[in-house]
Amino acid sequence: MTETKPAEAKQVAPGRMRRDALTPPAEFAGDAIVWAAWLYYEEGLTQEEIARTLGISRGSVVTMLQEARENGTVSISVATAHLRGVTLARAIMARFGIAECLVVPxxxxxxxxxxxxxxxxxxxxxxxxxxxxxxxxxxxxxxxxxxxxxxxxxxxxxxxxxxxxxxxxxxxxxxxxxxxxxxxxxxxxxxxxxxxxxxxxxxxxxxxxxxxxxxxxxxxxxxxxxxxxxxxxxxxxxxxxxxxxxxxxxxxxxxxxxxxxxxxxxxxxxxxxxxxxxxxxxxxxxxxxxxxxxxxxxxxxxxxxxxxxxxxxxxxxxxxxxxxxxxxxxxxxxxxxxxxx
CATH class of the missing domain: 3.40.50.1360 (Rossmann fold)
Incomplete structure (x- = not known):
């Protein structure tokens, strides 16, 4: 995700996410778009389930997934390093029972x-x-x-x-x-x-x-x-x-x-x-x-x-x-x- 920066994700989210929306876990580097893309493409959650998880509307989820496709977040050629870190982080969290893990590529x-x-x-x-x-x-x-x-x-x-x-x-x-x-x-x-x-x-x-x-x-x-x-x-x-x-x-x-x-x-x-x-x-x-x-x-x-x-x-x-x-x-x-x- 060399072209995707947290600041770019914030341009999409502020107008659409509710004020009580959750902060993305550490392994997603504060990027709600990456979090939504992971839940949808890697964990198989529905858009409605993602909306409940993130504390936003289903329409916002659709917009975020579209943004993920447009900016290359879900493209394997550019997202591999980040998703690899997320995979390792989630494996460590599951194995040792810790709340969060951030793996730096x-x-x-x-x-x-x-x-x-x-x-x-x-x-x-x-x-x-x-x-x-x-x-x-x-x-x-x-x-x-x-x-x-x-x-x-x-x-x-x-x-x-x-x-x-x-x-x-x-x-x-x-x-x-x-x-x-x-x-x-x-x-x-x-x-x-x-x-x-x-x-x-x-x-x-x-x-x-x-x-x-x-x-x-x-x-x-x-x-x-x-x-x-x-x-x-x-x-x-x-x-x-x-x-x-x-x-x-x-x-x-x-x-x-x-x-x-x-x-x-x-x-x-x-x-x-x-x-x-x-x-x-x-x-x-x-x-x-x-x-x-x-x-x-x-x-x-x-x-x-x-x-x-x-x-x-x-x-x-x-x-x-x-x-x-x-x-x-x-x-x-x-x-x-x-x-x-």
Missing amino acids: GDDGRLPDHERVGHAAAKLLSERLRPDDVLGVSWGRTVLAVSQAIPPKLLPGVSVVQITGSAIGTYRFSAEACASNIANRIGGRCIYLHAPGIVSSPEVKQMLMREPTLVEQFRIMSSCNRIIFGVGSVEASSTAFDTGFLSPEEGQPYRDRGAVAVLAGRFIDTAGCVVSGELDDRLIGMTIPDIAQIPERICVAAGHDKAAPIHALLTGGYVTVLVTDEATARQLLDLPERSGA
């Missing part, structure tokens, strides 16, 4: 994986944010790309919360930078976590966690209704270790116990279970059980080493919305199914 290496996925996730996040949201933000390459690509808009009632403590080695895409970028671009309030990500001993952590400032920051953190995060592998080349946030020596005991994924400094195995260890008593930030309680959990990740970590998070039920790319989606679906905890 490949671009033959013109942009790095994390930038393509970050840009797509930025659009998705911008469309979902509401004035009174409390948004938790992790850190990493892809989350930084999201924070830099969010379209400027005014949402002064939104609180953006840093969910992990600080680390000197993560300056390129630190938790502070990811959170502050998002807050600045939407005009929201940024809540920094004024503590190191890892302290020297459990006693130091216990002492810091009694500080009134941290008590208040964790209180706000507990009210998050959305969160956006990346996920890392346990390899030495992954972001968590490459940046110095974690050392290979600190990660080795977790690898020995089967960990395959790192989320906000915490470790998870292939069955989606949290892998505990000595480091947990020195980490300051949101825990995996804390994350699991947040209603909307958006995972943004792509790359040759991310399929197994994403699979672990999906298996554990820690993701409600996934944004990834086509190659990673295929790898993810090729991995064997595992039962959760």
Whole structure:
């Protein structure tokens, strides 16, 4: 669909769609015409059924399907890449039971994986944010790309919360930078976590966690209704270790116990279970059980080493919305199914 842009779809829809019409699911990139075409040509729904699904009149459905034919949306020669992404997204949603999945088509290496996925996730996040949201933000390459690509808009009632403590080695895409970028671009309030990500001993952590400032920051953190995060592998080349946030020596005991994924400094195995260890008593930030309680959990990740970590998070039920790319989606679906905890 190289010639079809979301803006073009909006030229058709505003005059015809009711004010209560539904927003297209993420996998259709916000394009109601593509959504209608998919339901009609791929899922075999009738025009009346599509009208009820989209919250519009049957006449509007007829117009949209006509537009889809005229602009090439349903032409295999130009629509293959988009429909392929939709097929993968729907397969992932069905297999893992998540609410939404957005699969970004490949671009033959013109942009790095994390930038393509970050840009797509930025659009998705911008469309979902509401004035009174409390948004938790992790850190990493892809989350930084999201924070830099969010379209400027005014949402002064939104609180953006840093969910992990600080680390000197993560300056390129630190938790502070990811959170502050998002807050600045939407005009929201940024809540920094004024503590190191890892302290020297459990006693130091216990002492810091009694500080009134941290008590208040964790209180706000507990009210998050959305969160956006990346996920890392346990390899030495992954972001968590490459940046110095974690050392290979600190990660080795977790690898020995089967960990395959790192989320906000915490470790998870292939069955989606949290892998505990000595480091947990020195980490300051949101825990995996804390994350699991947040209603909307958006995972943004792509790359040759991310399929197994994403699979672990999906298996554990820690993701409600996934944004990834086509190659990673295929790898993810090729991995064997595992039962959760």
